[in-house]
Every structure is written in C-alpha cells, then in structure tokens.
Amino acid sequence: MDLAPYLLLAGLEGLVEASVLMLSALGLSLVFGVMRVVNVAHGEFYMLGAVGGWAIASLVPDHPALGFALALLIAPALVGALAIAADRGILRRIGYDPEATIVATIGLSYIIQQVVLMTFGPDARAVEPPFYLNIRFPWFGYSGYKLFIVAVAAVLVGALWVGLRRSRLGLMMRATQFDRETAQNFGIPVGRVYSGVFAMGAMLAAVAGVLIVPANQAHYLMGHDPLLMSFVVVIVGGLGSIPGTIAAAVLIGLSDGLMSVFFSPTLAKIVSTLLVALVLVFRPQGLFGKAETRA
Amino acid sequence: MIRHNPRLFALCLAVIAAVFGAQFVLAGYPVLALTRILILAVFAMGYNMAMGYAGMLSLGHALFFAAGMYAAGMASRYGAVGLPVAFGIGILGAAAVSLGIGLLALRTRTVSFMIVTLMFAQVGYLLTLQFADVTGGDQGLTLSERGFALGPVAVDMTSGAARYNVAAVVFSVVLLGLYALTQGPVGRLFAAVRENPERTRMLGYDVARIRLAAFVLSGTVAGTSGALYGLTFGFIGSSFAEFRTSIEALLYTLVGGPGTLLGPVLGTALMTVLIDRLGGLTAAYPIVVGALLIALTLWFPKGLLGTIRDRWLPWLK
Amino acid sequence: MAEVTLLETRGLTRRFGGLTAVDAVDFRLSRGEVRAIIGPNGAGKSTFVGLLSGLIAPGAGSIAFDGQDITRMPAHRRVRAGIAYTFQITNIYPAMTVLENAAIAAQSRLGTGSEAAIEAAARAALAAVGLSDLETRRAGDLAYGHQRLVEVAMGLALAPKLLILDEPTQGLSDAEIANFIAVIRRVAASATVLLIEHNMDVVMALAGRITVMENGRILAEGTPDQITRDPAVQAAYLGGAS
C-alpha cells in the first residue's frame, strides 16, 4: 500500500484546519496581546459565527453563493456587536482583572451555548457551499471549497497583518499594548481600543466559523475544540505574538491532520493537551516567543 | 485553637448538630439530596483551601475529585478491599495526583496557572475515556461492594440513612479539621502567601513549599469528596472528571464566599437546591450557572459570607 | 571588648545591564554595632543590602554571616539564619490586622505549634515599637508612619541577629522620628542594626559607625566624627547635600 495519498490527504485536511485555526487563534492572541486577558468564550464566538452563518444562509435558500456571502458579512458583524456589549457590560466593569475575566467569560460561554441550544436545537446544521468544484488529484478528488477556505484565511491574515502595521488603529493598539497609562495620557481612547480589539478578536473567530460550516456543519457544542486548539496555538506560538501564532497554527494544524491519521482522536487530544500544558509550565513564553522577563 | 475564634467554632458545631438532626425532621428524597450536598460541600471546602485561602485559582479540581473517586472505586472494584480501605486508597490517590500536578502547575501563576490546571484536568478526563475498558469511560462502573463492618456494626450503604450518616461524619471531620487549620497559624500563613508573597518570603518562609502544601491539602480534600461520592452511591464515571465539575467547585465557593470556612458549604447547599428546583422547571441550568458566574464577578466577588464578614462579622473567616 | 565579625562581604558585585550598581565591595560588620550606610541617590545602597538579604542575586563576590558562607543561600533561609530585612517601600499585609502582621513574622521563628507563644511574641514586638493600642486595626488603614512601625515590628518579631532597615524614617514626622530613634536604641541592645538613612540627624543619633557609598563603591568608613571631617566625603556628599 502506498502511503503518499494518505499523507497528501492528511496534509490537505491539515492545511484547511490550520487556516481556520489561524484565524481563531489570532483572535484569541490579539485580545490577549493588547488586553492581557484570556477570553474563554472565544470558542462560542466561533460557534456563533457558524450557527449565525447557517441561519443567514438559510434565509436565501436558492442562492447558496449569495447566502454564503451574506453570512460571511453579517454573522461576524453580529458577533462583533455582541463582543462589544460583553466588553462594555462585563470586562470593563471588572477592570480587565485577568482572573475575574476568565471566570466571567466562562459564564458567558455557558450562556451563549445554552441559548443557542434552546433556540436552534441540538441538531447539526449543514450549509451548502457557495460553489462546487472538484479538484482532481492523481488518487482522489478534493473539495475546491476547502482550498477556498485556505485562500480566504491567508488573504484575511495578510490584510490583518498589513492593516495592523499601517493603520492608525494598529498604532493605537500597539501603543496601548506597550503601556496602557501612557497611551491614555497621549489621548488614545483606550476604552474604545479595547472594545475594538475584543470585537476584532471575536469577529476573527466568527469568520472562521462561517468559513467552516459548508465543510463541517454547525452545532451548538462545536466551540470546544477550536477553543482548546486556539489555546494550544497561542501558547505554543507565544502569548500575544502574531507571527508566532501563525507559525504555530500551521504547525499544529498540519500535525493534527497527520496525528489523526495515526492516532485515535482521544489519544491525539491527550498528547497535544499534555504537551501544551508542559510548554506553559516550562517555557511560559511559548516555543516561538522571545524570552521575556516573567511578571 | 477554640480560643482563637470561638464564635466561628460555635457556628461550626451548630452546623454539625443541624446536619445530624436534619434526618429526624426530613425523610425520603431530601435525605438523598442532603447526602449529595454534604459530600459536594467537602469538595468545595477543599477547593476553597487553594482558591480562597491561598489565592490559587485552579480550574482543574475535577481532576482531584476524580482521582479520589477512581482510586477508591477501582480499588473497590478490582482490588478486593473493603470500603474503608478503598476510601483510604482514594484519599492517598488524590494526594499523590495533587502533589504531582502541584509540582508542575505551581511553577506558573494566575492566568497561566488557571490554564495549566484546566489542561491537566482535561488530560485526566480524556484518560478516563481512553482507558474505558477498565474505567468504564462515559458509561461508568457500578461498584458491587455496598457495605462494611464498623466493629460489630454492619453498615449497609444501600440504606439512605446509613449513607447520610457516613457522609455527615466525613463532612464533620473535614469541617473541624479545616477549622483547626485555617483559624490558627497555618491559615494565617496561607493568607500571608496570598496577600503578599514577597513579604512572606522575606519573613523567612519558603513560599513555593507553602503553596504546594496548600494545593496538596486542597486536592486531597477534594479527592476525599470524590472517593466518598463514588463509594457512597456505588458508581464512578468519566462525567465527574469533566470541566463542569471544576466549575461547580468554583461556583459553590464563589457563591458562598472564598476564604471563609463555611462559605463553600453554604454555596453548595444553595446552588444544589436552586438547581434541583430549576431542573424540574426548565433545562436552563447552564444559563443560571453562567449568569451567576458573571454576576458574582461583577457585583459580589466576595460571595455571601465574604460580604457579611467584611460588613458585619469579621470573625466569619 | 573584642570585636566579633557578624557579617563580611568580599568583592561583592552586582551589575544591571551596563551599570555596576554594587562594585566589588569589601564590607565588615561587627556584632552589636549600629551601622549607617549613607550616600547619594542611586549610590547602590538598596542594591547592596538587597544582596545581603538575598533579595537580589550577586554577580560576583561572597557574603559570610555568622561564620557561614551565605552567598548562594535563598532569601528565606537567610531570614531564618538571622537576617531580617525591611523594605524601602512599605511592604506589609494591608488587609490583615496589625497583630496578624506581627504574628506572621513571629511564627516564622517559633513554628506553627503554639498559637499562644506566637501571640505573645507578636505583642511584645508591637509593644517595642509602641503599636500596642492599634493591635486590632487593619494594617492598611493605619497612617503611613504607623505602617512603617508595623514593618519594624515584623523585623523585631523575627528576633534577628541582624536587622536591616532601608530608609525607615522616610516620610515620618519629627515626632515619629524621635520615637523611631528610641525604638532602635532599644533594639540595638539585642541585635546588630544596619541602617540606610538619608536623614543625618537620625544617623548621628544612632550610628556607631558610618559607611559612605558612592557609585557602587565604599567611599569612606568611620565614626560619625571621622566621617563628618573626611574631606572626600564632604566634597562628594555632605557638601553637595547641604
């Protein structure tokens, strides 16, 4: 038996996973980098993107492409609005205390999950892909839509990267990240930057969710794994480091694809979770992150 | 020791008297519910040692609860030992696991500590699934050993009254033991490490070792609860190792008041009763839990007894 | 009376990046003396005593205390060995009562065995600094001068062989300073005191000997008389300051 087709398939699947993971992990990393808080509800924002995408797409049942395009625009916007509300209503009021934020966002994730369950039910919902295209490889055909996910993710991350380097918002974010008080003294609206960053992080997760539904279906529990994997990526890549996060997403997405060929999913999860916990214990700045003095 | 906080000591005795007295007033289903409350209160009291007294917010105490439960349950099921021995093995198992995890996790602080404990606990949960042929996995295992001899007295754990009294005894021992620890020099030391670790080090203490001691104590008490739960109800299963179990300990402690001896007991009682009430009406349990977690962090971070302590009764600690 | 060495450093050095905060310092302290370290801001005084207490790790050199090499000993064991340290910036347990603050220090020496013994030792330390009346107050609610005294009481409750005080009178009123001087005089009966101090009145009132630091080095050392007359000191420090 030839291993090549399996490896190619695993590689392709890994690449798709890496793309989605990259978006969602960048969201988590951005929020941690600027605001120094961990958002445990991040996986639910991803799930809301997917479920919201399904709900919007099913409003225009006869035009999958139009439905998908609308979903890709509207669902993340709604999730962003929810994130702003959460920032103003909860995080700001607890002063972005790191521990309290984790507890409160755990609460938020419970609520979001249960509300989705009660409104949309426990079934997995499928969304038709915006287009059908079968790409022929020597051994098998592969969904063109999945490769489209990879392309969209790459473009978005590229745009984000350039945007953050060039734009005023990017500058304000870096200033806030560097020193909150000084930024405030220089007239940077730190409160609004925080809301914006929190919304942007949530929207990245939501976009990832919308992108994945046509390939994977939407379900109220689907936020768990992306949250865990995004954690893994952010921690391995170095908390708050964007290039590290991208590199780690590709590495982990690919290796997860490969691992699932050889290991049972449970064993793969045990190994990756344990490894990441140990990375945090022994190299808190991540594998790719620069050593910085520990607070 | 009693001299140190006599009012709290009296209150503890009153709680214990009420616990033993309750069975003469109540009968049937409430006794079962109360048994669960007593056992889970031990869990929350253990959690509170790390989170409330020593200031280490763990998101992984499901692991220690499950370690106690599985060590005891497996010993009972496969080890041909009686229930008291199995119970002891459960406690030792939880102590060993919390020592191992503590040595690793306590290299981190605050947010990293929360994530690391969460991840180790997740590994533990997944392990119970991975080795389902011995652990029973999701389906769980029923334990056939349902009685033990206490000297001349045979205790039948299928009887509700026997279960209640066993749980009440363990609860009382833990409560009094933790009273002695927290209201004296050791409790003060935990608080010192929580409030100002640098100053504490410069008073001659090995802060890392104190943290480890508090963490192991916390995990061991949590595991005692797990062992008791499994042996009392004759069932162990993966669902007890889930993240939700860790959150329950956190929630009970937050509601009642972190860093107060009786807070977790009150929190466990209130939440269990509330959820039982809700369970009949709707499936909104997670929404209530979620909303409470948010509301407590926003408006009530000290919990019920913590707030009462700060406002009116400073001895309630 | 023969002078017994309590503490001695040789070539003690600590760099921060390019800056040598403590530069090859040889220093000797005799048992029972009250020594003041003076010097301009940034001279390296806090860094030097930080090295002695173990708060800061040395780059080079050695420290011997009470006949034992403690260069690599962790800070908490140095405290147990008899070196008590009070911070330049007040560092207490604000949410606890004054008595509890002192009790934590006392139980470091006495162990967790007897609560009665711990309480008695804590009370004695508070009485020594004149805080007995404030025992039950929350330490964080006290006036600044009283918080400094809580810090000194914690040092006393350790019953140290060497008490290191980093600018203990900073921010105190004249009356509080007078009380402080009286407290330290009593302490000096049983412990060696090493005191960093900018207030020359306090130095003159307490110190048997004075060490002058500048740029990480010891510029001069001697009795108060010798130091005030030393031309190098006058040029570098006293002249500039007054």
Ligand SMILES: Nc1ncnc2c1ncn2[C@@H]1O[C@H](COP(=O)(O)OP(=O)(O)OP(=O)(O)O)[C@@H](O)[C@H]1O
């Ligand atoms: N942790 C540190 N990192 C970098 N530089 C430091 C550090 N601690 C001290 N320094 C520098 O070392 C030099 C000596 O500082 P130190 O605090 O020992 O001076 P000091 O004599 O106590 O001054 P002061 O009278 O102002 O308290 C100063 O230039 C200071 O900026």
Ligand SMILES: [Mg+2]
């Ligand atoms: Mg200084």
